[in-house]
Amino acid sequence: MLPSMGPESKKRVKTKPHLIMRVKKGWHFDEETYQFISDQGQCVETKADLPARTRLEYRVPQLVRTSTNLLSKDEADLLRYFNIMLPPGSDPSEYLVIVKKWPCVEDLHLPPEVSLPNKL
Amino acid sequence: MAKQKGKTNTKAKDSGFLNPQIRPRKLPRYVIAELRHDSQVSFAPSGFDGPTAVKRTYDNMNRILEDFKVKRVESHFDMRESQIRLRSTAAPTSLKQSVDADFAQAGFVRIMPRSAKDVDPLTKRLKRSKAVWNAVVAPEPVPAAAPTGTSTFSRNFEPCQGYLHSAPSGIAAMEAWIKFNARGKGITICDIEGNWNFKHEDLPTLGHIGGTLINDLGWKNHGTAVVGEMVSKPSRSGTVGISHRARVYVQSAMVGGIFNASAAITNATKKLNKGDVILIELHAPSPRTGKYIAMQYWNDVFSAIRVAVAKGITVVEAAGNGNENFNQRIYNGSGLQKDSGAIVVGAGIPPTNHMDYFGNDWSSLGFDRYSQIGVPRSRIFFSNYGKIVNVQAWGWHVTSTGYGDAQGGTNQNRWYTHRFSGTSSASPIVTGAAACIQGQAMVKRGAPLDPKDVRDILIKTGTPQEPGPGVPLSQHIGPQPNLLKALAKV
Numbered sequence: 296m297l298p299s300m301g302p303e304s305k306k307r308v309k310t311k312p313h314l315i316m317r318v319k320k321g322w323h324f325d326e327e328t329y330q331f332i333s334d335q336g337q338c339v340e341t342k343a344d345l346p347a348r349t350r351l352e353y354r355v356p357q358l359v360r361t362s363t364n365l366l367s368k369d370e371a372d373l374l375r376y377f378n379i380m381l382p383p384g385s386d387p388s389e390y391l392v393i394v395k396k397w398p399c400v401e402d403l404h405l406p407p408e409v410s411l412p413n414k415l
Numbered sequence: 416m417a418k419q420k421g422k423t424n425t426k427a428k429d430s431g432f433l434n435p436q437i438r439p440r441k442l443p444r445y446v447i448a449e450l451r452h453d454s455q456v457s458f459a460p461s462g463f464d465g466p467t468a469v470k471r472t473y474d475n476m477n478r479i480l481e482d483f484k485v486k487r488v489e490s491h492f493d494m495r496e497s498q499i500r501l502r503s504t505a506a507p508t509s510l511k512q513s514v515d516a517d518f519a520q521a522g523f524v525r526i527m528p529r530s531a532k533d534v535d536p537l538t539k540r541l542k543r544s545k546a547v548w549n550a551v552v553a554p555e556p557v558p559a560a561a562p563t564g565t566s567t568f569s570r571n572f573e574p575c576q577g578y579l580h581s582a583p584s585g586i587a588a589m590e591a592w593i594k595f596n597a598r599g600k601g602i603t604i605c606d607i608e609g610n611w612n613f614k615h616e617d618l619p620t621l622g623h624i625g626g627t628l629i630n631d632l633g634w635k636n637h638g639t640a641v642v643g644e645m646v647s648k649p650s651r652s653g654t655v656g657i658s659h660r661a662r663v664y665v666q667s668a669m670v671g672g673i674f675n676a677s678a679a680i681t682n683a684t685k686k687l688n689k690g691d692v693i694l695i696e697l698h699a700p701s702p703r704t705g706k707y708i709a710m711q712y713w714n715d716v717f718s719a720i721r722v723a724v725a726k727g728i729t730v731v732e733a734a735g736n737g738n739e740n741f742n743q744r745i746y747n748g749s750g751l752q753k754d755s756g757a758i759v760v761g762a763g764i765p766p767t768n769h770m771d772y773f774g775n776d777w778s779s780l781g782f783d784r785y786s787q788i789g790v791p792r793s794r795i796f797f798s799n800y801g802k803i804v805n806v807q808a809w810g811w812h813v814t815s816t817g818y819g820d821a822q823g824g825t826n827q828n829r830w831y832t833h834r835f836s837g838t839s840s841a842s843p844i845v846t847g848a849a850a851c852i853q854g855q856a857m858v859k860r861g862a863p864l865d866p867k868d869v870r871d872i873l874i875k876t877g878t879p880q881e882p883g884p885g886v887p888l889s890q891h892i893g894p895q896p897n898l899l900k901a902l903a904k905v
Contacts, residue, residue, distance in 0.1 A: 407699035
């Protein structure tokens with residue numbers, strides 16, 4: 296076989312363990328308290344359910360600093376997505392059931408296993 | 416596999432020209448002596464002889480043979496002994512007299528000493544003999560093959576880029592360059608995947624917007640091949656990109672230690688302007704079936720594409736290689752049945768489409784080695800399909816930069832491929848076409864087209880999809896762009 300040729304690379308790219316979450320409309324994230332707060336004042340304490348050193352990140356942080364009034368509908372939608380970054384060695388699937396119970400969650404899933412659409 | 420004697424060397428690590436090197440076979444060395452036409456000396460297997468008049472001459476010659484322990488001499492033309500003996504009677508008295516071919520050939524003697532090292536001194540001694548016209552060491556011929564080894568410049572692979580050719584075979588890019596001078600000038604393309612060879616000899620400067628480069632040769636070759644189809648430099652060597660005057664940025668989908676296509680698209684959207692083009696060269700397994708599907712299935716990616724399109728950026732997206740029908744009920748309401756505004760690209764079968772063997776076992780897919788995989792412009796067996804798949808392009812054996820199967824060597828910057836395939840190879844063809852259309856729109860109208868207009872033109876002017884065995888037109892991947900017709904609509 297020639298170098299670099301052959302079937303698609305079976306090598307899986309290592310990524311940090313995480314979950315992808317979309318929160319319902321009317322909820323926002325308080326980065327200081329790590330809480331999700333609804334327009335009605337309902338509060339989700341995230342730290343209690345997740346292991347230490349878990350971080351919550353906006354999935355598209357580039358839009359966070361843009362004034363809400365200037366965001367298009369799709370941009371506003373993107374700000375509802377969060378990565379729940381779990382500590383190294385964690386199994387994200389273990390936290391699916393726990394996080395799904397949060398009242399702010401509209402959608403929660405494991406990250407897709409992204410790869411290249413080549414065929415050799 | 417064990418090496419066979421005399422077999423050609425096809426190691427791809429030989430740099431530059433990859434013509435197989437031919438190893439000469441080890442054959443015994445010997446002397447060819449040519450007797451003078453006017454000499455009556457003859458020979459038999461046991462040695463030289465002739466009439467008494469030349470006894471002194473052939474005795475001397477036989478002494479030479481004895482000195483080198485030569486037991487046997489042979490006719491170099493395998494002539495019969497009776498023909499050779501005729502030399503003694505038929506020898507002309509003067510060299511000016513002509514002789515026939517049989518007589519001339521009868522004078523060639525093949526002499527093989529016991530030791531190869533005796534060949535040279537034996538030749539010298541025989542040359543001095545009165546009856547010998549000339550004596551030479553037999554040449555060791557090799558096939559008159561093309562040159563092997565390295566070269567200063569890379570080979571020219573442009574004739575292999577069939578996708579640039581006229582419709583219906585290709586997208587008519589070459590014709591479009593001549594007729595419209597549409598080469599993507601003034602347009603920026605951003606390729607979103609994982610790594611690239613930033614130092615490839617045939618690529619322009621690739622601006623890296625962001626994201627972590629994935630340290631893997633497969634990802635690096637892939638990105639290099641994708642970019643090569645679109646913007647490799649026109650020159651006397653290597654390949655030439657469809658939109659070779661366009662500027663290129665790259666953005667890795669690996670953002671913050673995870674795959675984050677929506678963040679990558681948003682980064683590219685911020686960097687690019689109206690009229691520019693984003694290419695999404697990724698796919699992922701469906702949570703429903705496990706088959707590879709287009710990235711716009713995931714809602715965050717769908718929204719990020721819509722944001723880019725709303726800014727006037729044309730987004731081209733690989734449909735993915737899952738052999739998946741996006742029209743299935745299980746995908747109702749998902750991004751696989753909604754219009755994100757992107758141009759979703761399926762993989763079609765090119766005109767030359769034979770399977771070959773590079774260690775891949777295609778038998779599980781029902782293909783024999785070297786069998787033809789289908790009707791040109793029909794859906795290739797692995798391409799996803801459905802209503803949202805807008806156009807197709809070559810999904811098999813596309814010639815581009817990277818990989819090293821067409822030209823290998825130790826220097827990756829000179830690697831080229833003839834085998835880049837998948838919706839991966841199809842999508843950059845459409846991206847290059849889109850960049851040419853937008854470049855032409857800038858020249859002709861002073862402003863780029865709306866991304867949806869670019870898509871409409873490509874669909875309406877394209878060469879229609881063909882049905883094939885097991886791949887009816889209902890498995891929709893759309894037409895193949897025809898840049899010549901498309902540019903006429905700008």
